[in-house]
Amino acid sequence: MSLKLDDFIGIIVIILSAFLYFLTNDLPEQSAFFPKYLIILFGVLGVILFFQSFKNKREQSKESSFSMKNLKDPSKALGLLIVYVILINLIGFFIATTMFVVVFMVVFKEKSFKKVVLTAVLLDAFLYVLFVYQLNVPLP
Numbered sequence: 626m627s628l629k630l631d632d633f634i635g636i637i638v639i640i641l642s643a644f645l646y647f648l649t650n651d652l653p654e655q656s657a658f659f660p661k662y663l664i665i666l667f668g669v670l671g672v673i674l675f676f677q678s679f680k681n682k683r684e685q686s687k688e689s690s691f692s693m694k695n696l697k698d699p700s701k702a703l704g705l706l707i708v709y710v711i712l713i714n715l716i717g718f719f720i721a722t723t724m725f726v727v728v729f730m731v732v733f734k735e736k737s738f739k740k741v742v743l744t745a746v747l748l749d750a751f752l753y754v755l756f757v758y759q760l761n762v763p764l765p
Contacts, residue, residue: 631678638671
């Protein structure tokens with residue numbers, strides 16, 4: 626029996642949910658209610674994904690089996706997110722966000738220069754209005 630991608634993700638979600646639920650035990654009871662609820666929901670969805678993968682084993686193609694090739698795009702996205710978080714502290718939120726959106730769209734093969742620029746500018750404008758004007762939240 627080979628490990629399919631859905632099996633792997635389901636197991637990871639279940640383990641992560643158990644770990645996060647354990648971490649919420651240190652929170653006060655009222656503060657822990659909502660995080661625990663979301664973590665339980667996350668875990669239930671992981672269990673459903675895991676069991677559905679067994680149900681659909683016959684219908685799955687070879688592409689859905691677990692391999693490093695299937696992790697290439699998620700690994701790129703994770704790497705870009707890590708760099709983005711580091712850059713926020715170094716060069717500021719808005720510049721880092723603009724750079725992140727542009728690089729992310731280019732790495733994932735968005736060919737339209739107009740779409741890339743428009744997305745970056747509109748996202749920055751929306752975030753600026755939301756956080757600076759509406760919520761009065763200072764951003765790094």
